[in-house]
Amino acid sequence: MRIDPVRLKLKELLDANARFDLAARGTTNHCPMALLALAEMGASAERLQAFFDRWEREYALRAPPVDVVIAREDWSEHLGNAAAFGALRVFFLEWITEVGSVPVIVAVLNDVPFAPATQAFHALIRLAYGIEAAHSGEIASGLAALVCSHLPVDLQFDPSRAAESVEAGFEHVIDAMGGGAVEGSSITSRLRVVASDVRFRQAVLAPPASTCLLDDLARATIAAYWRSRNFTILHTVTATHAARILFAQLPGEMAKRLLPGLWGAMCAAYVTVGRQVGVGMDVVPESEVSWSDVRRLAVAADDDHVIKMAYTCLCEYRRQPSAVYLATAARLVGLDLGQR
Structure with a gap:
């Protein structure tokens, strides 16, 4: 059987990425996610190597040595402990090696509140891309990021106050918060401001009663990005796709239980942006681009x-x-x- 050189290179570089920290210069470590996307869009092994080399040269930070051993019964005690990323990654990788990735993912999402807004949605995206790459180290990294950088959007929904649609739900909470953009130095800092605001928690509606809420979110987020070209909204598009990958790995009832958490995080993200005056076109033009x-x-x-x-x-x-x-x-x- 012929061995695919691109797949071999992707695995090699995802393995090598373990020497990078969760953070990067001025950003987070996007390298493994970009590598998977490049490979899936047809990049050569040489192109993957070139991207990795540039990332290492210009953005990567060396991961600190791991000098803590986390016991199976203690991992959830590190919720929100940013310094524990490396130790959690090692712990989750060993656990995955022992029982497989899906049981570990299910156990983690059962034991800690689902927080898709974590790291401006990047922890969720990294976990999903790790699943897609079938790379245990990246799955472990995504789980570790979700735990150590945990950013919950803690909401209690009243089923009698459900949004009529995704768009209506976003508009309702933006109206309640005054319609203006939230101040902050990063997407994460703005999400934290909104998540801690009692006005937001009181205003947000339950998700719309839909048999395909994930599809509705996908349509709404891409339409909003097309109109606004807003950087935060871009992350809601990629996060919705990532949630689709993750939820496909989970028991149906569990995925259904986690969906409101995604909805709440999306509402928070839209509040940070405020009411957008579309800078793009409402109507998608006819295109001969392939x-x-x-x-x-x-x-x-x-x-x-x-x-x-x-x-x-x-x-x-x-x-x-x-x-x-x-x-x-x-x-x-x-x-x-x-x-x-």
């Missing part, structure tokens, strides 16, 4: 957010074709819509 054009330029890109967002658009388009995904990805990579 996905092969988009993939080629996305693979050549160095911006990790462009890479991940283009990949998300490609995946969601394959699942449920919509012109807005192609138009959004084309705009991200600099293609002139309407022209080949």
Whole structure:
């Protein structure tokens, strides 16, 4: 059987990524997520290596040595302990090696509150991409990030006060919070402000009664990003896709139980942005751009957010074709819509 050199290189680089810290210079460690997206969009082994080398040279921080051993019964005591990332990663990796990834994911999400807003949604995205890559180390890293950087959006929903739609739910809570953007130096800091605001907790509605809330969230978030080009809203698009990957691994009832947590985190993210006056076009233009054009330029890109967002658009388009995904990805990579 022929061994795929791209898959071999991806595994090699995801293994090597373990020497990087959770944080990076001015950001978080996006490298493993971008590598998976590049590989899935057709990047060569050489391109993966070049991206990794550039990330290591310009952004990566060396992971501190792990000098703490976490016992099986003690891991949840490190909830919110940012310094425990390395030790938690080692612990989760050993546990996954012993029993497999799905039992560990289920156990973690059963024992700690689901907090998809953690690390501005990056912990969720990293976990999902680790699942997609079938890479135990990255699954362990995603779980460790969810635990050590835990950012809960603690809400109690009244079923009698449910949003009529995803969009209506977002608008309702933005209205209740005054419609303005939240001040803060980062997405995470702004999310923390909203999550701790009693007005937000009182105003947010229960998720709309829908048999396909995840699909509704996907449609609403991509439409909002197309109109606004807002960086925070971009993260809600990639996070919704990541949640789809994660939930597919879980028992159906568990995924259903976790969905309100995703809804609450999304509402918080939209409140941080405030009421957006669309800078893009409401109507998606007819485009002769092809996905092969988009993939080629996305693979050549160095911006990790462009890479991940283009990949998300490609995946969601394959699942449920919509012109807005192609138009959004084309705009991200600099293609002139309407022209080949």
